[in-house]
Amino acid sequence: MDASRHLGLDLGATNLKWALLERRGDAWSIRDRGQTPTGADEGADAVLDRMAALVGEASAGADAPGTVGVGVPGLYDAERGTTTFLPNLPPEWTNLPVVAELGRRVGMPVRLVNDARAFGLAELWLGAGRGCRTMAGFVLGTGVGGVVVVDGHVHFGHDGTGGELGHQTLLPDGPPCTCGNRGCLEAFARADRIAAACGTDTPEEAVRAARAGDETAIAGLARIGSWLGIAVANVAVTLTPERVVIGGGVAQAGDLLLEPVRAEVRRRVHVTDLAQLEIVPAELGPWAGAIGAGVHGASVAAVTPSRLAS
Amino acid sequence: MDASRHLGLDLGATNLKWALLERRGDAWSIRDRGQTPTGADEGADAVLDRMAALVGEASAGADAPGTVGVGVPGLYDAERGTTTFLPNLPPEWTNLPVVAELGRRVGMPVRLVNDARAFGLAELWLGAGRGCRTMAGFVLGTGVGGVVVVDGHVHFGHDGTGGELGHQTLLPDGPPCTCGNRGCLEAFARADRIAAACGTDTPEEAVRAARAGDETAIAGLARIGSWLGIAVANVAVTLTPERVVIGGGVAQAGDLLLEPVRAEVRRRVHVTDLAQLEIVPAELGPWAGAIGAGVHGASVAAVTPSRLAS
Numbered sequence: 001m002d003a004s005r006h007l008g009l010d011l012g013a014t015n016l017k018w019a020l021l022e023r024r025g026d027a028w029s030i031r032d033r034g035q036t037p038t039g040a041d042e043g044a045d046a047v048l049d050r051m052a053a054l055v056g057e058a059s060a061g062a063d064a065p066g067t068v069g070v071g072v073p074g075l076y077d078a079e080r081g082t083t084t085f086l087p088n089l090p091p092e093w094t095n096l097p098v099v100a101e102l103g104r105r106v107g108m109p110v111r112l113v114n115d116a117r118a119f120g121l122a123e124l125w126l127g128a129g130r131g132c133r134t135m136a137g138f139v140l141g142t143g144v145g146g147v148v149v150v151d152g153h154v155h156f157g158h159d160g161t162g163g164e165l166g167h168q169t170l171l172p173d174g175p176p177c178t179c180g181n182r183g184c185l186e187a188f189a190r191a192d193r194i195a196a197a198c199g200t201d202t203p204e205e206a207v208r209a210a211r212a213g214d215e216t217a218i219a220g221l222a223r224i225g226s227w228l229g230i231a232v233a234n235v236a237v238t239l240t241p242e243r244v245v246i247g248g249g250v251a252q253a254g255d256l257l258l259e260p261v262r263a264e265v266r267r268r269v270h271v272t273d274l275a276q277l278e279i280v281p282a283e284l285g286p287w288a289g290a291i292g293a294g295v296h297g298a299s300v301a302a303v304t305p306s307r308l309a310s
Numbered sequence: 311m312d313a314s315r316h317l318g319l320d321l322g323a324t325n326l327k328w329a330l331l332e333r334r335g336d337a338w339s340i341r342d343r344g345q346t347p348t349g350a351d352e353g354a355d356a357v358l359d360r361m362a363a364l365v366g367e368a369s370a371g372a373d374a375p376g377t378v379g380v381g382v383p384g385l386y387d388a389e390r391g392t393t394t395f396l397p398n399l400p401p402e403w404t405n406l407p408v409v410a411e412l413g414r415r416v417g418m419p420v421r422l423v424n425d426a427r428a429f430g431l432a433e434l435w436l437g438a439g440r441g442c443r444t445m446a447g448f449v450l451g452t453g454v455g456g457v458v459v460v461d462g463h464v465h466f467g468h469d470g471t472g473g474e475l476g477h478q479t480l481l482p483d484g485p486p487c488t489c490g491n492r493g494c495l496e497a498f499a500r501a502d503r504i505a506a507a508c509g510t511d512t513p514e515e516a517v518r519a520a521r522a523g524d525e526t527a528i529a530g531l532a533r534i535g536s537w538l539g540i541a542v543a544n545v546a547v548t549l550t551p552e553r554v555v556i557g558g559g560v561a562q563a564g565d566l567l568l569e570p571v572r573a574e575v576r577r578r579v580h581v582t583d584l585a586q587l588e589i590v591p592a593e594l595g596p597w598a599g600a601i602g603a604g605v606h607g608a609s610v611a612a613v614t615p616s617r618l619a620s
Binding site for chain 2: 234
């Protein structure tokens, strides 16, 4: 079967990650990957130029990609090919026509995707969700991203916001969430709240401390795991996924986080067979966003945007 | 286009409802419907005979059905064609081979479905969910049933338990639920809790009292609506449905229940466009279960169970 190549870019507030993928039918492999500082303070044009330069470098060899997918940390309009709201990037990234601007620079089809849905695509096709028909994913980072897969497809919803599992309400009068609600999963399990619960400055430190036996950190991860477990339980009764994939820095804690999740799910779910549910760590680490963006971009391989056709 | 006819039976603890449907392609209509007491105390054989008699009556005219679907209030094994656990029927209904037993009596294909998923199929094809790609449904009855529709299909999950939205946790240390968990939607919104919240004996009385201006009943329905609203909000961020359909006796309260639901959803959902979400009452009333069972049964129209082929 013929191979095709697809570049994925993961636009973060700090770093711009990229992954070059090869596809043969449904089999995907990672050819190369890397990252460079986003440099968002230099302005959107400079960032777009930097993204175009990465595409140019990837296109220099024999393995030139045919499509580009861009994962963005927030909301976008798939039809118009624009961002709509990226809370952690400068305001000029609101309503920025990324598909047209980057497409013009690189001369190939460009497609946008939310970074958490990109995580889901990556884990589904190349990672911990391989072979799943129904899957849910949580990405514990600065915020808490989510994704759901139903019948083998990432569920984007009408506007790409399907699967925002971090904004389930877990405690109606709970702590305020950045979204405006109270008691969302994100209000308990975003990076600063994990660090605070563990008595550390960052989730990464919390993981190190817990592994070294620090009881405050271990108890903190267990509390976070219980909240995450309630969210997993709610997804379990809603969708009966075969696998729930937990990613983000704190997932490095492994069973120090996942065993409390599993215990909470066992405590709460009695209406479906839990023997059919695995709760597992993500496999692709910080590269999932770029990889998933590449997978998403590939699905327009046969489409030429109107801006490119003119 | 040729028409085919399909019978649906809704096996309740008290009543056995039936609906005779006609299908032309994707267009469904209801030819006739009715109910008879289940008579569960006379034993499962008597109930199966009664079900077979209903099929016989429906088959007497020119409009004879070609398939039978049976909605059951609980768990079943689709592959084996047996019930597995029906909490409100006598214990002999556990592991009862309904497909084989009823199929033998009526000589046509029989298929099982959970009654809440049948509600979803009915509202999707013939009711308030017509034309939806993504939909969620809640049925507020003795318990609280649920159903989700993704990409135009009811999501059954691996064992038919997909969509159990009544068993989302809304308050981690909330009141005990019949399922074994605490703080499920069902623990707030099942019939006896609705009646208690409204100072009446039944949800139907609560609706009448609230309509007559009784302030306790109005406030009770508003509290129930708020809990239901949290559950709707969680489904909204997970699946971004176009429509959420609320059924069951208390849905007769209309906006006395639904306005508090909508207000709670507006308070909680900030990560997807609520202009795309309608929260509406079900349209098919107590007949949804029988109608949806008929729709589900029709999907085996071309299949002859092995017991019938021999």
